[in-house]
Amino acid sequence: MKFLVCISNVPDTTTKITFTPDNKELNKAGVQFVINPWDEYALTRAIELKEQLGGTVTVLNVGEADTEPNIRKALAIGADDAIRVNAKPTDAFFVAQQIAAVAKDGGYDVILMGKESIDYNGFQVHGMVGELLGIPTVAPAMKLDMSGNSATLEREIEGGKEIVEVQTPFVVSCQEPMCEPRIPNMRGIMTARTKPLKVVEATGQGAATEVVEYALPPKKQGVKLIEAENAGELIRLLRNEAKVI
Amino acid sequence: MSVLVVVECDKGEVKKSSLEVASYGAQVAQALGTTATAVAVGEASEASLASLGEQGIGKVLYDNDARLKEFVNGAYTKLIAAAAKQEQAQVIVLANSNIGTSVGSRLAVRLQASLATNVVELPRVEGGKFTVKRGAYSGKAFSDVVLVNDRKIIAVKKNSIEALHNAGQTAQVQSFSAQLADADFADAPKQVIMQEQTGGVPLPEADKVVSGGRGMKGPENWHLIEELAKALGAATACSKPVSDVDWRPHHEHVGQTGITVSPNLYIACGISGAIQHLAGVNSSKVIVVINKDPEAPFFKAADYGIVGDVFDVLPKLTQAVKDLS
Numbered sequence: 001m002k003f004l005v006c007i008s009n010v011p012d013t014t015t016k017i018t019f020t021p022d023n024k025e026l027n028k029a030g031v032q033f034v035i036n037p038w039d040e041y042a043l044t045r046a047i048e049l050k051e052q053l054g055g056t057v058t059v060l061n062v063g064e065a066d067t068e069p070n071i072r073k074a075l076a077i078g079a080d081d082a083i084r085v086n087a088k089p090t091d092a093f094f095v096a097q098q099i100a101a102v103a104k105d106g107g108y109d110v111i112l113m114g115k116e117s118i119d120y121n122g123f124q125v126h127g128m129v130g131e132l133l134g135i136p137t138v139a140p141a142m143k144l145d146m147s148g149n150s151a152t153l154e155r156e157i158e159g160g161k162e163i164v165e166v167q168t169p170f171v172v173s174c175q176e177p178m179c180e181p182r183i184p185n186m187r188g189i190m191t192a193r194t195k196p197l198k199v200v201e202a203t204g205q206g207a208a209t210e211v212v213e214y215a216l217p218p219k220k221q222g223v224k225l226i227e228a229e230n231a232g233e234l235i236r237l238l239r240n241e242a243k244v245i
Numbered sequence: 246m247s248v249l250v251v252v253e254c255d256k257g258e259v260k261k262s263s264l265e266v267a268s269y270g271a272q273v274a275q276a277l278g279t280t281a282t283a284v285a286v287g288e289a290s291e292a293s294l295a296s297l298g299e300q301g302i303g304k305v306l307y308d309n310d311a312r313l314k315e316f317v318n319g320a321y322t323k324l325i326a327a328a329a330k331q332e333q334a335q336v337i338v339l340a341n342s343n344i345g346t347s348v349g350s351r352l353a354v355r356l357q358a359s360l361a362t363n364v365v366e367l368p369r370v371e372g373g374k375f376t377v378k379r380g381a382y383s384g385k386a387f388s389d390v391v392l393v394n395d396r397k398i399i400a401v402k403k404n405s406i407e408a409l410h411n412a413g414q415t416a417q418v419q420s421f422s423a424q425l426a427d428a429d430f431a432d433a434p435k436q437v438i439m440q441e442q443t444g445g446v447p448l449p450e451a452d453k454v455v456s457g458g459r460g461m462k463g464p465e466n467w468h469l470i471e472e473l474a475k476a477l478g479a480a481t482a483c484s485k486p487v488s489d490v491d492w493r494p495h496h497e498h499v500g501q502t503g504i505t506v507s508p509n510l511y512i513a514c515g516i517s518g519a520i521q522h523l524a525g526v527n528s529s530k531v532i533v534v535i536n537k538d539p540e541a542p543f544f545k546a547a548d549y550g551i552v553g554d555v556f557d558v559l560p561k562l563t564q565a566v567k568d569l570s
Binding site for chain 2: 013014019038092118122123124128130132137138139155157159160161162164167175177210211213216220221223225226227228232235238245
């Protein structure tokens with residue numbers, strides 16, 4: 001079984017977000033970049049399935065050279081090899097085209113990724129890749145089991161879940177509680193250095209969307225505290241002042 | 246040229262988020278000088294579809310194929326694409342739900358459209374540019390995005406647009422068929438398992454949420470959360486540590502890797518407010534925090550707060566809500 005895991009390079013969760021003076025880009029100064037937390041579910045589950053069924057796990061990232069430390073981290077966690085599409089990931093459609101181009105040539109059985117990235121929050125790339133390749137996408141999945149060419153997945157729906165069975169090849173976007181994400185161990189870190197990391201150039205059309213400006217949400221007024229003994233007063237404020245009940 | 250609105254239905258009724266989407270689509274149509282047509286998916290009654298006139302919809306297309314009652318990505322995509330073609334839709338509006346975004350991303354490729362998800366405001370159309378505002382960085386920022394392609398798809402975030410209600414207006418319901426083949430149902434669900442919901446409100450749809458954290462001390466105390474939620478007509482939720490130790494099921498976990506919610510009211514009980522939790526709730530309109538630790542970081546993100554013991558405070562709140570009616 002050949003697994004392709006797409007990872008995104010995102011600012012660490014705890015990052016205080018600021019923008020460049022023209023408000024067109026994230027201010028990267030002092031920001032630590034990590035593997036997108038949702039992609040870690042995809043990566044770990046692919047490695048678990050490889051250990052169970054045999055095969056290979058290839059990691060794919062669309063990004064410039066500064067994403068390589070996180071690609072190496074994915075290799076240290078247990079992926080076999082990696083591909084970096086050498087381009088700035090401008091929007092979901094651009095990234096999806098790069099993934100589809102790599103997947104088309106690679107003959108992968110399962111393409112895994114997180115349900116969205118914690119920076120763009122698009123929830124788009126998996127569906128676009130599925131459509132570009134003409135194969136099913138199951139999103140977002142909480143469970144993925146495989147038997148031969150057949151996969152059984154649990155997909156989250158509003159108020160419940162669905163059991164879906166699909167045949168390879170397919171795309172799956174992952175979320176909790178699919179697995180417990182792994183952290184690299186020393187042996188993994190040592191062997192990751194020698195695993196192949198191929199760099200390819202981008203293909204396809206340009207982006208379908210363009211960010212013109214970022215903005216921070218308006219500052220909160222500050223918390224209005226109510227005495228615990230007089231807790232019922234809160235309900236009155238929620239009705240008369242905030243008008244939410 | 247027209248605006249096509251994708252309306253999700255469940256058990257015969259149009260979902261609340263789809264009423265918002267219909268209202269959004271009608272307003273976009275008005276701004277563009279055209280009309281808004283809806284295409285309905287899921288299990289819909291004719292009466293509920295006709296009532297979409299109240300949200301400004303003129304016509305509703307509905308394919309009565311029984312196989313479409315449950316979400317099937319391949320089939321829904323084909324159906325909506327066919328409706329978009331028939332109506333010559335320039336703009337397609339759908340909910341920022343699992344269904345809406347799953348279908349929207351496939352449609353964007355199929356129809357060569359620009360797609361924006363997580364959209365929180367009506368678009369600005371000026372000088373030939375079509376710009377939408379959307380949430381980014383897990384609710385820590387917004388971005389203005391230009392949809393470059395001629396055709397645009399917009400996924401509207403829940404609770405960000407007020408649903409219109411022009412009483413007495415009805416939409417014309419037309420049957421519609423996309424000539425679906427068995428191959429379009431390759432990802433059809435084999436089984437659907439619905440989970441119990443407090444007050445019958447699915448968490449992602451809820452406009453009020455009462456949520457508990459480790460400060461609740463154990464699952465046996467959850468009746469305090471449920472009683473307040475019931476009185477308010479709210480959904481219940483929890484923080485990650487709570488679902489990790491199985492006090493509550495995963496589908497109630499709100500946060501960075503769980504469910505993101507944007508209700509009008511989010512009441513956090515015994516949750517300290519780790520940044521991962523905030524990422525899931527910080528676009529809520531009003532945040533209330535109840536915690537006995539005055540230093541809990543959540544108070545910084547809150548609109549109202551009570552420094553006190555949840556076991557004392559929650560029954561008082563429930564009683565106060567009951568006293569209102």
